[in-house]
Amino acid sequence: MQAYRRFSSNHSFDYAVHLAKKFKKELIVYEGLRKDYPWNSKRIHKFILEGMIENREEAEALDINYWCYVETEDNPARGLLKKISEKAVLIITDDFPCFIIPEQTRKLAEKVKCPVFSVDGNSIIPFSQFEKPASAARILRTWIHKRFSDSFLHFAKPKYNKKDLSGLNHRTKPPFSPFMIDPSGLDAFLKQIHFENEVPPYNKTKGGRKTALTLLRKFLNDKINDYAESRSSPNSFEATPVSGLSPYLHFGHISAEEIVTAVFKNVSDWTPEQISHKKAGDRETFYTNSSAANHFLDELITWRDIGYLFFWQKPSFRIGLESLPDWTKKNLSLHRKDTREYLYSLEDWEAGKTHDELWNAAQTELVLTGRMHNYMRMLWGKKVIEWSKSYEEAFQILEHLNHKYAYDGRNPNSYTGILWCFGLFDRPWFPERNVFGNIRYMSSDSTRKKFKIKPYLDYVESLKHPDSSLFS
Numbered sequence: 001m002q003a004y005r006r007f008s009s010n011h012s013f014d015y016a017v018h019l020a021k022k023f024k025k026e027l028i029v030y031e032g033l034r035k036d037y038p039w040n041s042k043r044i045h046k047f048i049l050e051g052m053i054e055n056r057e058e059a060e061a062l063d064i065n066y067w068c069y070v071e072t073e074d075n076p077a078r079g080l081l082k083k084i085s086e087k088a089v090l091i092i093t094d095d096f097p098c099f100i101i102p103e104q105t106r107k108l109a110e111k112v113k114c115p116v117f118s119v120d121g122n123s124i125i126p127f128s129q130f131e132k133p134a135s136a137a138r139i140l141r142t143w144i145h146k147r148f149s150d151s152f153l154h155f156a157k158p159k160y161n162k163k164d165l166s167g168l169n170h171r172t173k174p175p176f177s178p179f180m181i182d183p184s185g186l187d188a189f190l191k192q193i194h195f196e197n198e199v200p201p202y203n204k205t206k207g208g209r210k211t212a213l214t215l216l217r218k219f220l221n222d223k224i225n226d227y228a229e230s231r232s233s234p235n236s237f238e239a240t241p242v243s244g245l246s247p248y249l250h251f252g253h254i255s256a257e258e259i260v261t262a263v264f265k266n267v268s269d270w271t272p273e274q275i276s277h278k279k280a281g282d283r284e285t286f287y288t289n290s291s292a293a294n295h296f297l298d299e300l301i302t303w304r305d306i307g308y309l310f311f312w313q314k315p316s317f318r319i320g321l322e323s324l325p326d327w328t329k330k331n332l333s334l335h336r337k338d339t340r341e342y343l344y345s346l347e348d349w350e351a352g353k354t355h356d357e358l359w360n361a362a363q364t365e366l367v368l369t370g371r372m373h374n375y376m377r378m379l380w381g382k383k384v385i386e387w388s389k390s391y392e393e394a395f396q397i398l399e400h401l402n403h404k405y406a407y408d409g410r411n412p413n414s415y416t417g418i419l420w421c422f423g424l425f426d427r428p429w430f431p432e433r434n435v436f437g438n439i440r441y442m443s444s445d446s447t448r449k450k451f452k453i454k455p456y457l458d459y460v461e462s463l464k465h466p467d468s469s470l471f472s
């Protein structure tokens, strides 16, 4: 389990179970966590470990031979993968196309003697079904709609029971000390690990599948109907009709497939006949009779997939400004030397010390909670571009702050989200502007005109004083 850290609704796990049964071999599930990944922090570690503790409990209940490893000073990772795979007949892993995972998988395949298969369980439609990345959401939407019904039928198994897995655990012991800490010991355990980044966990965010399923239920019960209308109005997470599931999708505590299935179940009388095949490409009407559900599914499928597909043909740690379309690059080269009205250093940005109250609020939300309201995230990115010395510096600052603080960072959508601010997947906008040229411009003034922003500012202020009762 590298990217998709769960036993239910997991195509990689299904395939491993299938092959273990077919070849009558022991099934060993390895879930590991090193301490030296880029932008490592207590915040990210704790989120992952909360998920691992739940997986360990579930593995015990299902009698899965689950090898759970967390690197510490006393339990170093060097040479470990080779050691644990010494007797393996084959290895199944997740085909996640971004950050450290493509390199990790490549190195694993080079080091071990057995075959390594990586399974694409990233979304609904396997990315190999698309010939190339899409240049705009409207293009990918049509491709997805045409393929959706066929792919959606290939579900991963929603839940295992002990009987499904009987005979697969031969109780081989791991060649390392397994991670045995329980939730009450987690904070003390984390103190033993040296992190390069001082980023504390947010006390209202907990990793793991149970929380992901609770968030999904709450979203479907209380929020989804307002999704299309109100999600863009800046406010606290509680008061915004969004799911908050991106970190759980990122670490694989829940799958896109499960969320889609739950949305369908939530729409009254939904049957596959509601899928409007005649209108492929129409985001308002395609999946269901409910426009709110369709809007949400479009974000979850089209907008999430467009990022993954961008990485898919050439999996890599990151994509940068070189991946922008030609019209955007032309704008950047024409406006590269434009005068910047304000200039800030990384320290100013990070501390939320700009002249712009709204920008500072968004940055504070990110630093203190590990999330940022989606509309504010777009404005946040645009302003860093406008007030940085160069486009390259702006990209680096956005990548660094997003990955250091956001629970859902280090994901294909981190890069395509940041590059969207530079014009990726967008069209030219007029009039031509300073620094941006024809790339879409956003400002705090227009945000103030469009939305009531006082609730957002009050909410962020309350985060700085967690003891006050107003928003708790």
Ligand SMILES: Cc1cc2nc3c(=O)[nH]c(=O)nc-3n(C[C@H](O)[C@H](O)[C@H](O)COP(=O)(O)OP(=O)(O)OC[C@H]3O[C@@H](n4cnc5c(N)ncnc54)[C@H](O)[C@@H]3O)c2cc1C
Residues within 6 Å of the ligand: 231, 242, 243, 244, 245, 246, 247, 249, 250, 299, 300, 301, 303, 304, 307, 372, 373, 374, 377, 378, 381, 402, 406, 408, 409, 410, 411, 413, 414, 415, 417, 418, 420, 421
């Ligand atoms: C500058 C910038 C940086 C971003 N960085 C990240 C990132 O690091 N990780 C990340 O997952 N997303 C990122 N996004 C996209 C988007 O902001 C988040 O996916 C969304 O806000 C997550 O909140 P949610 O789970 O409540 O979304 P919901 O609105 O509940 O949507 C459900 C799911 O759909 C997907 N989704 C929704 N909106 C978008 C979108 N605009 N683009 C892509 N997928 C979307 C996500 O997987 C999300 O969890 C970024 C956007 C921008 C502009």
